[in-house]
Structure formats: structure tokens, C-alpha cells
Amino acid sequence: MKLVCHAHTKYSHDSMLPFWLLYIRCLNKGITHITITEHNNLKGALAFKEYCERKGNKLYVILGEEVMTTAGEIIGLYINEHIKSGMSPEETVAEIKRQGGIVYVPHPYDEKRYKTVLKESYIEKLQSQIDCIEIHNGRNISTDYDIKQNKIAEKYNLRKVIGGDIHTWIEIGKDYIETDIAPETPETFIAAIENATFTSSPCIPVAHKFTILDRMLSFIQRGDFYGLYRIIVKRLTKKKL
Structure with a gap:
């Protein structure tokens, strides 16, 4: 079996990946299981699960x-209820555990995405409750x-996992x-990652360009032209606003 962890779809603000394309690419790549992890919403995972069930549960x-x-x-x-953003790491972990879920730490080190990286002090503090961490x-x-x-x-002697962090069709299946x-x-899930073979590939740089475009389109769809302006100016000046 092939498991892909950490995937986004059109339900995330920085992805426009449609269900049909994700589904077809997964089948073509021999992927049997996938974790859908949208930014701050469970709707995408629920909707894609329903989509795959209608297709015959091949994924x-x-x-x-x-x-x-x-x-x-x-x-x-493995959660069933939306978890609100803006809580402390301790509160978020407690809510995942309340639902009987897996606590998974994505990209624990990334200089470019420092705003989204969980601070190491919290990894140390919560290590007994963390089920796995991306290497x-x-x-x-x-x-x-x-x-x-x-x-x-x-x-911190944490269980290892790899994540595709899929946002675009070209990233599907390169990390599994x-x-x-x-x-x-x-x-x-725990047993699977403890007895597994990891296959990973380098980042595809153009995927980040697609993500910028997807974010711009998302702002346009929402009518958030100030957000669109901020992205354009940031790209032109290479400075944070």
C-alpha cells in the first residue's frame, strides 16, 4: 500500500487543486491512502472522502x-470535528486527543515558512503527546x-513520517x-509508519510559483483586493509588509 501524508485541495486558501485531478493522479501513481489536511478547515477532507466513496472507495x-x-x-x-485556529499549541493538541486523533507536527524546521513552523520549545514541551513529526x-x-x-x-525521540504537503498536481506521488x-x-496508522519505507523527492520549485498564483486567484474570488495588493507588492519589493 502507498500512503501519502499532508495534502491540500481547493478547500485551502493556497491551493486550487480540484478533486477530480487529485483523484486521478493518485490512482495513476498507485496511491491507496491519503491524508487530506486543509488549512484551518475539515470541510475539504470530508468532501473529498465523500467524493472518493462515490467513486467506489478506490482511494x-x-x-x-x-x-x-x-x-x-x-x-x-482521524478527527471528526473542525478544530478552530488561534488556540495555543496545548489547547490544539488537547482537542485532537479529545477526538481520539493523531497529533502530527508538519515541517518542524523551515527558514522560509518560519511563521507556520511550530516552535521547538513547544515540541519539547509537548513531546509526550506528539504522535509523529515530519522529517x-x-x-x-x-x-x-x-x-x-x-x-x-x-x-526528542519522536516517531518519524514524511509529508508531501501537496498543493498542486505536479507534487502528487513524489513523496510517499x-x-x-x-x-x-x-x-x-502508527503501526504503518513504524513499519514502512519512505520515498521522498526534492521540492519542485515551480510548485511554489503555482501557489502564489492560487493565492492571488483566491483573493480575487473572495473580493479581497487589499490582500491581492499585498501579495503583488511583496513580490515586487521582496519585502514583508
């Missing part, structure tokens, strides 16, 4: 959400980030986990 969807806390992002897997993220622009992420995992255990419950 198993694990419900998830990538939640922005007050100190960086945390992913909850590779498909959007890391430098392999040095993978090395540093792996060191963080080993420092091969396992003989079907990860269809929290318990079997």
Missing part, C-alpha cells in the same frame, strides 16, 4: 486538518531542512510511504 481518505495555533501549525488526523516535507526548498528536521525528531499495514485507524 481511502484519512480526515485531517492543518491548524494554525498561536505558535505555528499542528496537524490533527521530510515535499515543499522544503533545501535538503538541509530535512537534515535539521530529522535531528529534531531524534533529539509504502507499508503492508492499512492505516485506517489511529492505531494502524
Whole structure:
């Protein structure tokens, strides 16, 4: 079986990936299980799971959400209720655990995405409650980030996983986990990643360009022209507003 962790669709503000394209690419790549982890909403995972069920359950969807806390992002897997953003890491982890879910830390080191990286002080504080942590993220622009992420995992003796962080069709299937255990419950997910082979590939730089375009289109669709203006000016000046 092939498991892909950490995927976004059109339900995230920085992706326009349609269900039909994600579904077809997954089948073509031999992917059997996928975690859908939209930014701050569970709607995308629920909708894609329903879509796959209508298609005959050829692709198993694990419900998830990538939640922005007050100190960086945390992913909850195998949850059934939306987890609101803006809570502390402790509160977010407690809510994931209340739902019987998996606490998954994405991209624990990334100089370019420092605003979304969970601060290491919280990883240390919450290490007993963290179920797994990424040692590779498909959007890391430098392999040095993978090395540093792996060191963080080993420092706190955390279970390792790799995430595709898929936002575009070209990223589907380049980072995956091969396992003989079907990860269809929290318990079997843990067993699967503990007895798995990881296959990872370097970041595809143009994918980040697509994400910028997707964010711009998202602002236009919402009528948020100030947000659009900020992105354009930031790209032109290369400075943070």
C-alpha cells in the first residue's frame, strides 16, 4: 500500500487543486491512502472522502486538518470535528486527543515558512503527546531542512513520517510511504509508519510559483483586493509588509 501524508485541495486558501485531478493522479501513481489536511478547515477532507466513496472507495481518505495555533501549525488526523485556529499549541493538541486523533507536527524546521513552523520549545514541551513529526516535507526548498528536521525528531525521540504537503498536481506521488499495514485507524496508522519505507523527492520549485498564483486567484474570488495588493507588492519589493 502507498500512503501519502499532508495534502491540500481547493478547500485551502493556497491551493486550487480540484478533486477530480487529485483523484486521478493518485490512482495513476498507485496511491491507496491519503491524508487530506486543509488549512484551518475539515470541510475539504470530508468532501473529498465523500467524493472518493462515490467513486467506489478506490482511494481511502484519512480526515485531517492543518491548524494554525498561536505558535505555528499542528496537524490533527482521524478527527471528526473542525478544530478552530488561534488556540495555543496545548489547547490544539488537547482537542485532537479529545477526538481520539493523531497529533502530527508538519515541517518542524523551515527558514522560509518560519511563521507556520511550530516552535521547538513547544515540541519539547509537548513531546509526550506528539504522535509523529515530519522529517521530510515535499515543499522544503533545501535538503538541509530535512537534515535539521530529522535531528529534531531524534533529539526528542519522536516517531518519524514524511509529508508531501501537496498543493498542486505536479507534487502528487513524489513523496510517499509504502507499508503492508492499512492505516485506517489511529492505531494502524502508527503501526504503518513504524513499519514502512519512505520515498521522498526534492521540492519542485515551480510548485511554489503555482501557489502564489492560487493565492492571488483566491483573493480575487473572495473580493479581497487589499490582500491581492499585498501579495503583488511583496513580490515586487521582496519585502514583508
